[in-house]
Structures are given as structure tokens and as C-alpha cells.
Amino acid sequence: MTVETRLIAESEYPDWLRALATGFLRPPVVTDEEAAERRAATDLGRVRGAFDEGRCVATFRSFGQQLTTVGGARLAASAVSNVTVSPTHRRRGLLGSLMDAELSEAKERGETVSTLIAAEYPIYGRYGYGPATTTTQWSVDVPRAGLDPRRSGPDDGGRIDLVDGTDVRKLGPELHGRLAAAQHGLVDRDERWWQVATGLRRLASHPWTEPFHAVYRSADGSVDGLLTYAADDEWGDAKQPLNTATVRDLIARTPAAERALWRFVCSIDWIVTVRSGYRAPDDLLPHLLPDPRAARVVTHADFLWLRLLDVPAALEARTYPTSGTLVLEVADAAGLAGGRFRLDASPDGATCTPSSGSPDLTLEVGELATLYLGDESATRLSALGRLDEHRSGAAKTADGLFRPGRRPWCPDVF
Structure with a gap:
């Protein structure tokens, strides 16, 4: 049937x-x-x-x-x-x-776009999605990291306080909103997300273990960072602690807050291993340690996948670090977002309009999605045979336009 x-x-x-x-x-x-x-x-x-x-x-x-x-x-x-x-x-x-x-x-x-987290890599490319962010997870060997065990708290006038789930539900949404105004790749967190993350709303299919929460307050008292972590209880035969702290969430509005929270979780007594959770590949974590080799990569993979539904709206919404013009031939087998578009971009803004001009680059809509947040290089996609360069130097122009100073980051599974 x-x-x-x-x-x-x-x-x-x-x-x-x-x-x-x-x-x-x-x-x-x-x-x-x-x-x-x-x-x-x-x-x-x-x-x-x-x-x-x-x-x-x-x-x-x-x-x-x-x-x-x-x-x-x-x-x-x-x-x-x-x-x-x-x-x-x-x-x-x-x-x-x-x-x-x-x-x-x-x-x-x-x-304007569709998003998903792909359980399997090969499935979604045929529907016009492309991997738009990458995630990396580190395991930190704390004794090797070289942190000063005598150091107590931030040295920038800020402080770290332990808080509870009620505090997180009050402070977290505003902090996340401030971060989302700056960090490309983030998706929103609604009230239910915060309720689940703090145990106020418990899912029958996911047993709850109460975590620890800590906030970083800057010298002026503003909450600029939030950390949630869990710890196990493992001891060796010689009565030496072998405990692991697993970071469930770490968001920070400033580099000072991010550095302070990483140093805090890597300096808790009895903790000898820290699992970082899902981070951007260019996270500060490895290199804020005196010995970055103490942080071993345990996960490095695609994460957020993106599908463009309105190419002009998407390209006009983002900012560009340099000025340039590209004519893009975008192929879309589903007929939803394909066409030839002229992108005129500068740090002051961008316009993207249909064009009859000769294309500089031809690419599938999924490859444009992969370039969109700046996690991938057009020059690299060209070398892989995943886009066609019709004008010499067009891929280099695309890299100058699309790639910002930091890589995109999406920490949330949905």
C-alpha cells in the first residue's frame, strides 16, 4: 500500500x-x-x-x-x-x-534559512543543506596544564560566584541575548530551554543530575559569563583523586570572562580532567593554558547545517569586513533559492539583486550555505571541485568578503 x-x-x-x-x-x-x-x-x-x-x-x-x-x-x-x-x-x-x-x-x-544538526553526514546535502559550523571538544589533563595552584580567582578585578538554577534562569537569558548580538552561529534559547537546563522542567527520557553553576561578574558587577558543569566521583587505589568535570555550558560576553571561567573549572580541587563540551575550533581554551598540549582534541566535526531559502535576504543581512563585488550563479535543484545574483558588499552594508551578468562563481546552494557564516574557504571549495571559478581571483575575493575574524559557533543541539 x-x-x-x-x-x-x-x-x-x-x-x-x-x-x-x-x-x-x-x-x-x-x-x-x-x-x-x-x-x-x-x-x-x-x-x-x-x-x-x-x-x-x-x-x-x-x-x-x-x-x-x-x-x-x-x-x-x-x-x-x-x-x-x-x-x-x-x-x-x-x-x-x-x-x-x-x-x-x-x-x-x-x-530566510533552515537549520538542523545532522546525525549522519551524507543525508542532507541532497536537500540543499551545507555544514555551516564546526565543533571541537577538548579533554584537558589538568596536572599538565601548568596553571598556578596558588592563584585564586580572576586577576582583573572581577569575581566568580557559585549560583543555583533559579539564579541561572534569571541571569542566563539576558547574558545569552548579549552574546547572540555578537557571536555568529548562535541560535536562540527560549524559556523552556533554560527550564530544562536547570532542572525546573525534567524530561522522563533524560534522568536529571543536578550540576554546578558559576557566574563571572566583572569589576563593575555585571554578569559577563556563565558556567554549568558536572563532576564525577572517581578515586585511585592510592587515594588520589581522578575526578572529571564535564562542562555542560560556558557562555561569556567578554574574553576576560571566558578566560576566568576556564581557569576556574581547571583549578577545582580533585579535578584532574576537564571535558570542554562543544566549542568553536578557535576557542580560547587550549592557548590560555600555560601548556596548550594538555588539551587533547576528542571531537572535531561538522555541527550546525544551514539551508538558504532566500539568498538576497541572507546575504544582505550579514556584514562584510571588506568591499567587493561578486556575481554568484546559485544552483538549487529544489527550485527554492537558485538564480544568478550580484552581491555588492562593503563594511557599510550590502545589496544582493538578481543579475544577468556573467557569473564569477557557480556553486550549489548548499556550498553557499557552507560559506555563509565564514567557517569555510571558497578557495578551498574550489580546490575540492565544489565550486567553479569563472573569473580569476573570484574565490579569493569571496574569502575576503565572507570570512570574519573568528569562526562561527553553535553550542546547542536541537
Whole structure:
């Protein structure tokens, strides 16, 4: 029989959750409590499924999101999540059907881009997505790091205070908002995010362990940094501590706050290993240590994937460090964002309009997404055969325009 892909009905939500658990290799049992908890945070108008004789065999959901682009502007994004196809129904085009419907509706809603975190690399390029940020995770061997054990607190007039979840819910959103005004790649965190991160709202599928929270206050008293970490309880046979601190979240508005929080977590008594959590590849962490070799890379991979839905709006929203002009031939098999566009950019602003001029670069919409936040080089993509350079030096011009001083960073899984 034909498998039907469509928006789900209220009564189908528990079965949709069962299919979601199946796809992610979790026990395919959903309690009433979990269903009620998740339903309260879900807009069924953006939840799709595939149904075979009434049974859900594929899941797909999106929600509204704000993505910070280069320069601090926030883009309206459609965040894609909870994508699964049951093992009995793979390779039948179900994901393609679900994705086509979502992207068409996202464009109609006026969302400039679509975002997702890819569980598997090869899947989403065929739908016009490209990897737009990279994440790195370090494991720090604290005894080797060379930090002064006698040092107590920041040396810049600031201070670090331990706080609780109630404080984090009060202070965190404002701090994150200030950071999002500067850090490209960040996505917004709503009230529910802070409730889950602090244990006020607990998910039945995710056992809760209370973490530690610390804030950095600058000399004038403003909260410029927030750290959340957990610690285990491991001791060696010789009664020596072997404890690991795992950073769940570290956001900082200033380099001083970031340095202070890293030094703090790397100087806690009994902690001999610090796991950094997901950071930008050019994070300050390794090189603020006296011995950067004490920080070993344990994860380095693509993270946030981006799909452009409105090329002119996206290119005009971000800032550019230099001046230049490029004519881009953008190919989009889905017919959503392709065309030939002339980008005139400078530090004072940019315009992007349809063009009939000869193209300087030809590239797929997913490759433009990979360049968009500045994490990748057009020159490198050219060498890989992933874009065509029609004018000598055009890729170098693109690198000068698209690459800011720091790499993009998205710390949040969604």
C-alpha cells in the first residue's frame, strides 16, 4: 500500500513519539507523562509523519528559530528536528517527501534559512543543506596544564560566584541575548530551554543530575559569563583523586570572562580532567593554558547545517569586513533559492539583486550555505571541485568578503 506523508493529528502524537524512539534506537515505549510533557512544547502544525496502514513509520518536526549571522543580525530560521525513518521503510523517499513539504512551507512563511544538526553526514546535502559550523571538544589533563595552584580567582578585578538554577534562569537569558548580538552561529534559547537546563522542567527520557553553576561578574558587577558543569566521583587505589568535570555550558560576553571561567573549572580541587563540551575550533581554551598540549582534541566535526531559502535576504543581512563585488550563479535543484545574483558588499552594508551578468562563481546552494557564516574557504571549495571559478581571483575575493575574524559557533543541539 502507498505510504502517506502529512501533518499528524492530535490522536496520532503518541504513535509518532513511538516511531521517533524507534528511529533513534531508544526503547519504543512512551509513557503518558512523557507524551504530555513533549506535547506541551510542540506545535502540531509543524509536525509531520509517514503512515503505513495507520502506523507511523517516519517522523519530522520543525519550529521557529533565530540564527545570529555575521555582524549580529538575527535571521528567521526553520529549525528541523526529530527526523527518523523506521528501519522497515528506508529507501522509499519518505524523508524527501517530508523535507520538500517543510522547505516549501518555510519559504512561504518568510523564513530566510533552515537549520538542523545532522546525525549522519551524507543525508542532507541532497536537500540543499551545507555544514555551516564546526565543533571541537577538548579533554584537558589538568596536572599538565601548568596553571598556578596558588592563584585564586580572576586577576582583573572581577569575581566568580557559585549560583543555583533559579539564579541561572534569571541571569542566563539576558547574558545569552548579549552574546547572540555578537557571536555568529548562535541560535536562540527560549524559556523552556533554560527550564530544562536547570532542572525546573525534567524530561522522563533524560534522568536529571543536578550540576554546578558559576557566574563571572566583572569589576563593575555585571554578569559577563556563565558556567554549568558536572563532576564525577572517581578515586585511585592510592587515594588520589581522578575526578572529571564535564562542562555542560560556558557562555561569556567578554574574553576576560571566558578566560576566568576556564581557569576556574581547571583549578577545582580533585579535578584532574576537564571535558570542554562543544566549542568553536578557535576557542580560547587550549592557548590560555600555560601548556596548550594538555588539551587533547576528542571531537572535531561538522555541527550546525544551514539551508538558504532566500539568498538576497541572507546575504544582505550579514556584514562584510571588506568591499567587493561578486556575481554568484546559485544552483538549487529544489527550485527554492537558485538564480544568478550580484552581491555588492562593503563594511557599510550590502545589496544582493538578481543579475544577468556573467557569473564569477557557480556553486550549489548548499556550498553557499557552507560559506555563509565564514567557517569555510571558497578557495578551498574550489580546490575540492565544489565550486567553479569563472573569473580569476573570484574565490579569493569571496574569502575576503565572507570570512570574519573568528569562526562561527553553535553550542546547542536541537
